[in-house]
Amino acid sequence: xxxxxxxxxxxxxxxxxxxxxxxxxxxxxxxxxxxxxxxxxxxxxxxxxxxxxxxxxxxxxxxxxxxxxxxxxxxxxxxxxxxxxxxxxxxxxxxxxxxxxxxxxxxxxxxxxxxxxxxxxxxxxxxxxxxxxxxxxxxxxxxxxxxxxxxxxxxxxxxxxxxxxxxxxxxxxxxxxxxxxxxxxxxxxxxxxxxxxxxxxxxxxxxxxxxxxxxxxxxxxxxxxxxxxxxxxxxxxxxxxxxxxxxxxxxxxxxxxxxxxxxxxxxxxxxxxxxxxxxxxxxxxxxxxxxxxxxxxxxxxxxxxxxxxxxxxxxxxxxxxxxxxxxxxxxxxxxxxxxxxxxxxxxxxxxxxxxxxxxxxxxxxxxxxxxxxxxxxxxxxxxxxxxxxxxxxxxxxxxxxxxxxxxxxxxxxxxx
Numbered sequence: 001x002x003x004x005x006x007x008x009x010x011x012x013x014x015x016x017x018x019x020x021x022x023x024x025x026x027x028x029x030x031x032x033x034x035x036x037x038x039x040x041x042x043x044x045x046x047x048x049x050x051x052x053x054x055x056x057x058x059x060x061x062x063x064x065x066x067x068x069x070x071x072x073x074x075x076x077x078x079x080x081x082x083x084x085x086x087x088x089x090x091x092x093x094x095x096x097x098x099x100x101x102x103x104x105x106x107x108x109x110x111x112x113x114x115x116x117x118x119x120x121x122x123x124x125x126x127x128x129x130x131x132x133x134x135x136x137x138x139x140x141x142x143x144x145x146x147x148x149x150x151x152x153x154x155x156x157x158x159x160x161x162x163x164x165x166x167x168x169x170x171x172x173x174x175x176x177x178x179x180x181x182x183x184x185x186x187x188x189x190x191x192x193x194x195x196x197x198x199x200x201x202x203x204x205x206x207x208x209x210x211x212x213x214x215x216x217x218x219x220x221x222x223x224x225x226x227x228x229x230x231x232x233x234x235x236x237x238x239x240x241x242x243x244x245x246x247x248x249x250x251x252x253x254x255x256x257x258x259x260x261x262x263x264x265x266x267x268x269x270x271x272x273x274x275x276x277x278x279x280x281x282x283x284x285x286x287x288x289x290x291x292x293x294x295x296x297x298x299x300x301x302x303x304x305x306x307x308x309x310x311x312x313x314x315x316x317x318x319x320x321x322x323x324x325x326x327x328x329x330x331x332x333x334x335x336x337x338x339x340x341x342x343x344x345x346x347x348x349x350x351x352x353x354x355x356x357x358x359x360x361x362x363x364x365x366x367x368x369x370x371x372x373x374x375x376x377x378x379x380x381x382x383x384x385x386x387x388x389x390x391x392x393x394x395x396x397x398x399x400x401x402x403x404x405x406x407x408x409x410x411x412x413x414x415x416x
Contacts, residue, residue, distance in 0.1 A: 109403020
């Protein structure tokens with residue numbers, strides 16, 4: 001008791017209240033329990049605390065090695081209350097740091113099943129975060145707000161660190177690739193190949209981004225493309241892009257919700273848009289694909305998926321991505337995709353996964369993002385907390401792909 005009293009006095013004098021100190025102690029126990037006691041099965045971790053103490057943990061199997069430098073004791077308390085989200089928030093605020101953020105996230109991903117219980121946080125905080133997520137479900141009105149939340153940060157924000165194709169989805173790398181652009185073009189061309197497109201085919205693209213796919217489809221394959229987006233920033237950029245390339249006669253973009261589309265098309269393409277649909281609207285999405293496809297038409301989808309074992313808890317909570325990056329979103333499992341496509345009368349004719357390519361894409365994006373930030377190439381108004389948020393986001397996703405908790409697939413469907 002005397003030692004605990006001295007410790008409380010020390011941390012209070014360092015600027016921490018006794019309540020925060022207590023939560024730090026509880027958080028410390030939670031953190032140590034999550035890493036130790038057999039919870040860390042794969043890889044190793046080194047935890048450095050503010051008082052100079054260090055704790056080393058090693059699993060029974062080789063894997064990622066992560067180092068945590070706890071700068072403020074409150075980081076442990078915030079993790080105790082907020083679980084994985086509290087862990088992210090405390091990183092954003094500089095309460096802890098690491099030499100390699102992607103390795104931290106890869107370690108968590110690799111141990112996703114054994115450590116999940118130790119990173120849940122309090123029921124109250126989980127409930128608050130879940131309610132916020134539910135209130136941002138993708139109704140037609142809310143979907144526009146959710147898309148604007150992320151994509152309308154501005155073309156001036158994205159253009160300094162995306163590649164020349166202005167593509168914000170996973171590239172598809174092959175040995176010898178020299179950069180992102182080559183791998184992004186390979187991704188687009190593979191989708192066109194599995195669709196078996198012919199010159200003159202009319203493609204509907206749901207979630208057309210900045211026009212990268214539409215340009216390749218029109219310029220290289222002679223297709224017509226109608227692109228749908230909910231982002232005014234993307235619409236303006238993509239329309240100008242087609243005009244500059246002399247493709248406006250083949251490609252048109254519309255600020256329209258996919259649920260309002262009434263045309264009929266030879267093919268449909270949707271690249272990493274499905275993640276923003278929301279679970280409640282998955283049946284509507286696939287019914288829309290069937291409705292707009294001509295008989296025998298194909299749909300080429302690129303979708304991020306989540307590990308089957310994580311899905312039951314994931315769908316009842318709100319993770320970092322849903323809270324800070326893509327409100328209203330939800331990752332499916334392969335089983336969920338099979339279920340909903342079957343109900344919509346869409347058959348599978350091709351699937352390829354390429355998680356390693358996404359991890360490589362994210363690593364390159366993070367390097368380019370930080371270089372742009374340091375060079376002052378991003379618009380004014382983005383502070384260091386925002387920078388740390390985006391670093392966590394990109395590393396969180398990279399670690400997820402490297403550790404196996406998420407994957408990315410290209411899927412070809414056919415309408416009977």
